[in-house]
Amino acid sequence: MKRIKNIEKLLLHFCISAILLGLASCEEITIGDKFLSQTPETVGFPLDSMFSNQVNAETVLARAYSYNLPPLCVSHQLTFGKTSIEMITDLGIQWFAETGAQNFIYPGTLNASNAGNVMSFFRYGNDFSFECIRYAYLFLENLDKVPNMSAELKTIRKGEANLLIALRYFIMLRDVGGVPWVPKAYSVDKLPKTFPRMTVEEQVNKIDSLCDLAASQLLWSNSSPNDYMRFNKASAMGLKVKLLLDAARPLFNSNEPYHPDGAKNRYTWYGNYSVDRWKRAEAAGKSFMDALNANGYYNLIQPKGNTHDNYREAFADGYGTRMMGPGNTEALISWLPVFQDTNGSVVTSYSPNVILLWNSAYWAKTTSTLEFVNMFPFKDGTDFPENFDWSKPPFNPWFDAQGNPSRDPRLYETIIINGDRYASRKAETWDIGNGYARGREAVAVTGVGTFKHRKFLRESSNATTWNKPIQISFLRLPEVFLSYAEALNEANGGPNATAYDMVNRVRNRVGLPNLTLGLTQVKFREAVIRERALEFYMEQQPWYDIKFWKQDDRLRKRLHSMQILKTNKTNVWIYNIFEPRERYWWTAWDSKWLMWPFPQGEIDKDYGLVQNPGW
């Protein structure tokens, strides 16, 4: 019995210590409503506290800037699958079966239903345009609440936000035509039931006035190195030229809709032709040039001498300055190719490996067509013969008798030419002939790598590229020059001296002679569009030139690629010309392809979105 008593005592002690332990462990005991009202910890801040100081407010604008722009093709913000959009034109070929040309354009399988699935292939709905616009509005609507921030700086930041909205509407306009106008950052319960599309005219005017508003709020250029890539007045005025040029071109500005169904509404064209639209573009070009002359700072990057290498370097620095030194004086709207992984996390390493555009070039997933290569003239400005006999080449197509490059220097900087240099040695893009392994520059994955891209690849050694991403431009100075030239030519029934001067500035920078004087309006137009192709290949200009000039003959043309085989003799090559994969457009073209479809899922939401003609 005593033993049981002892056990009882022991157990009582156990209980008491257990209770003490239990009580000690409840760090805080609150009971009743007070308990539940202490909301559990959360992450982040509500909107109001974002605008309680300048630093937080600026991060909201930074968010709007953080959505990468074309032609930057990085990760989940891909603009055109995993490649540049030029691969659907007569200039390039995508070999690898990946999102973009191979899976949706070449087989003609793109339709309204799958458009939404093709990542952000089409610049509406599930891309980031409306997200960017929302953050810009949030910033504009709340910036005035921020204390201790100078009024001057607030005005500048507002100008940036306005231009971001303009830019996003421009990108949507050129891809899908008029889109709904969103006037503010809506809350989900206040969202109007309907969002009709704007007509082309309405949207052009909205963007135009936003550009003007931004230009009035911004300074011409950014003096502080920390703000180097923020938008400024030059960006706003440059975008205005770009906008008004596309608006004046025949896709929108015509007496005929590009597709019969387009006649029903004005969402994809103006409904008539007016030369005033060209004059408006001309005026925008003139304003820009006047402002440039007055303010300076921006200038084409000029060659350091007059050698082939000097010209190449000037061109390459123009389209892609590596981030070191003072930056690029050609870049009006530019971005750094910052890689984000699929979760949206930023990968802070800057190895070019992470830039898919580069990746696509490196692995030769895309190459150029022979047609594009043939567009490059000789360095004296004469055309490469259209009837060049590749089976018995009368002369070396790339080098003269002394072994010096014989063509437009931009060719060698755009494409890796067999026998040119590559990574401090001779470039070898020939096929060793067993059908499996190829020359060192031609990578096996695609099968054919003869016209492998160098553009944006530049050199590939880690020593020169690590942490030095290429600053890529959405809009750079030569484009404004060529756009102004084009507008002058169309507005005045032919080229004038200023128009020639504008084109020649671009040509002279790479050592090409002036254009022949006395060209007709049509010939001058062709010369400008060709110049734009040579200058802006893989920068998304050529596609929009084809599209806005309705040059569908170029999209229906059979194209060619080339295999180079080595012979026993030094510097004698066999050039095998062949057709790449058949494209649906070659046999079944329909002008509906000049505008992308809206994703069916968005139309099904029934808020008034009307599908584009033919889709």
Added chain:
Amino acid sequence: MKKIYIFIVLLIMAYTIHAQPVITGKVSNENGNVLAGVEFYLTEACIDRSGVSDSTGNVIVTSIPKNTAYLFYRYSGDQEYFGSVNINGNTFDLVISKNNRVIYLGNGLQTSDILSTQSAPTINRDELLKSSEVNVAKSLYGQLPGLFVMQPNGIFDSPGLQIRGRSTFGNNNPLVMVDGFERDLDYFSIDEIESVTVLKDAFAATLYGVRGANGVIVVTTRRGNIGRPKITVSYNNNQYSPFRQVEMAKAPAYASALNEALVNDGLPERYSSAEIAAFESGDYPYAYPDVNWKGKVFNSRPTSHLLSLNVQGGTERVKYFTSVSYNNSGGYYKGLETDAQNDHMLNNLQLNIKGNVDVQVTNTTLFSVGLLTHLNQQREPGVGADLINRSVYDIPSAAFPVYSGEDKVFASNSFFARNPVAMVNYAGFNKSIDQALFFDSRLRQDLSAILPGLTAEAAISSDFQSLLKEGGRRNYKYDILSAQIVDGNVKTSKTSFSEDTPMDYSDSISGQFINTNIEGKLSYSRSTSYYRLNTSLIYEQNRYFSQGRNNTEKRQAYKAFSSMVLGNKYLIDAVINYAGSAKLPEGDRFRLYPAISAAWIVSNEPFFGNAEGTSLKVRGSYGISGSDLFSHDLYRANFRGGGSAYFSNTISSYGSSQAGLLPTLNLNYETAHKADFGFDLSLFNNKLNFITDLFYENRSNILVPGSKTISGVLGLAVSNQVDGIIKTKGFEAVLSWQNKIRDFEYAISGNFAFARAKVVENGEGFLPYDYLSKKGNSLNAMYGLESIGFFSSDADIKNSPIQVFSEVRPGDIKYKDQNGDHIIDELDVIKTSNYGSIPEIYYGLNIHLKYKRLGFYALLQGVANRSIYTNTSDIFFPLQNNTNISTYYLEQKTRWTPTTATQADVPRLTTLDNANNFRVSDLWVRNASYLKLRNIEVSYDLTPMGFKARFFVRGANLFSLDKLKEFDPENYSIGYPSLSSYTLGIQINL
């Protein structure tokens, strides 16, 4: 003031003086055996004990107030019982039957089978201990009708538990309450468990408010009882072996299959005929090996030891139970030589110590404490068991040998660059140590002094856990081999990579929680000879705080509960629960959940006669409950760090802030309207028992995507909206028969559950074709393309609709163009199966046989109306992306080749990604119903040999009847295999 006290004391004395005289009774069970240790109480709360039966079953009850019509009793024998006895006169005879088994409802509320208005199937420790697993959930297969227990895929993981299938798009996990508080069952071991009850009907769900909609599993741990200490020691030794493993192709077969696939892809062959002959001959074990990786890595007989010891006993003042259980399970890997310092072999070690003490502090005060310490240590090789398991299947027998030569350097090749044997033995280790300390206590005070029948109760619990992770990594040297046959001579080359390095070490705390609960209750019970009433007001709050941000959960509830028994025939329970959770915004957190439940014991009606052992009860319930198992902050948008912008000409980034998802409008808890109807029937002197339940549930306010209905112009990802609706219907039935013929006892019990959930609203928005809609279909249904054979030729491809997924070649799967647009894409997806991986039908069958000292037990469990999508790489998607192929696929399946084009049942072999073939289509949907032998036991009672003990031999998971011969239908993966086990065990009672 003093006068008042004196008055109260006098009042109490007067009360006591007017008490009835002594009542005597005798207690026995159905078999006529007297029962000792049955405790009698004056009120339903069971605090004020007024007598305990002695070893002759006799009990003397004193101090009974006048007009007391009922005494209440509790008894903890082979299982726990609770009930009442009517006292008409000075003596009573009580027979405690199976129908008096206690059912715990939580919040300290208890009822018994006979008094319950609900269906609450319960399993007790004697049944649980038929399993040799340490994991409690693994002993529940097929035991409780309505509880779907599905075997896990992982190594030492717990099974998934679901009550009545799946009835929401969201989280469907049932609430698990252990000793009155929400706790993870994994922290307990079987030896500690007294009973497991499944509460699945409307009434129980309402009692749990915002946590009740998914059903509740109420678990109680063992407690002490009055009597001398009883010590039980048991030991189980388990031997495991894999249950079904697919054989991978031998080297020559693999090499030919790879060649075939490459040719199909238009690529050159990989192996020449001379090389295939070299594999065949086995003459070049290094250059042309044929390695059975499974044999090299998997141990054929892993073992585990389960040892437990418990002591149960008590006096009238203090009752106690304590248990220590230890489990050490070996894993299924073969070690080369053990490195004692850095043990890396797969292993799971668990030590649990549980103590429960109930103290009768005064005659009116009962105090209970429970304490659990838990330690679980898991170990695996450093690269992780998942990768090793996958590699064993992924790496072809022909790829490379284990060692590159006689010097025993590991081999590899450039495609795979991983050697499973090396990964098991030389890649370091991972260790995770899960430690927990759970504490709970409950104080019950009888307040008869204030008002007869009034009791108060307060309880707190606080549980702590932390998960530590340790890891060691090291590199090992390996050679990459390549071989060629040139002019009949084998030429090999090897290049060494990496070096044997010393072990790196790292550790971290990777999980922690503190779970605190407070509960208060005021109860009033009153009984007359005609009715008994028990009413409670309950307050409870719960705070679960765990590592990481936004993980804290807080809940609060105010409940009023009332149960009434009228004339021993009509039972009515009602509850009103005003419950809230911190997941909704302030001011809108609470919801009112009512429920009512009623039963009619038909067999107690005079017209039914007074047949002994025959009973019929009809019952029904209706109630509303909720579920708050969704994330925090859905009702507001918060800004947090976003991607970076780059403004400067250096690469320094400028951080940005992004808003979270847009708020969910009208956020609410999932709301479940449930109704139940059922009856319980016992016939032939309780030999035959039949229980059935019909149920219906309408679950609304389920979060479904809003993005299909709200425009993208909003500019932010649209969050989920509370528009989803699912309706579930089903039934459960239990039929059991037990009998004893002289020395032969037997019992057979079968249970069957059916649940079908139908999608009413899922936020899918407008769809252009009716067949794309999931509305009206079963929630579990699977969707995919409809295959219509294989492309026979290029001409066939040209004449067929375009398939957009990848380039197609002859032998690829041809799909049906459902909408006639000549394009096969996502718009051609149809319902490919009415069923999914969660079955609609779940059933179990228990067989007990006993002849004298020999016992036999078997548990069969099965599911039906279940389909799975066999997308397993290496098995069903063979060879693509450098994977492997199985003998099963080569021999049991007919792959497409030009010659087998007409009989083929799977597409051509390919080495490429082939998004056309390897996507969801009806071709890969398989019927995954099964019937498994979960447990079988033969036991022998050693008691007559001088000590109380039982010796047994068990088998678990020994066979499965199903249509998937190659894999376990519950674990259709190339991961860790399902295991069968054989157990030798002994249980000794001292």
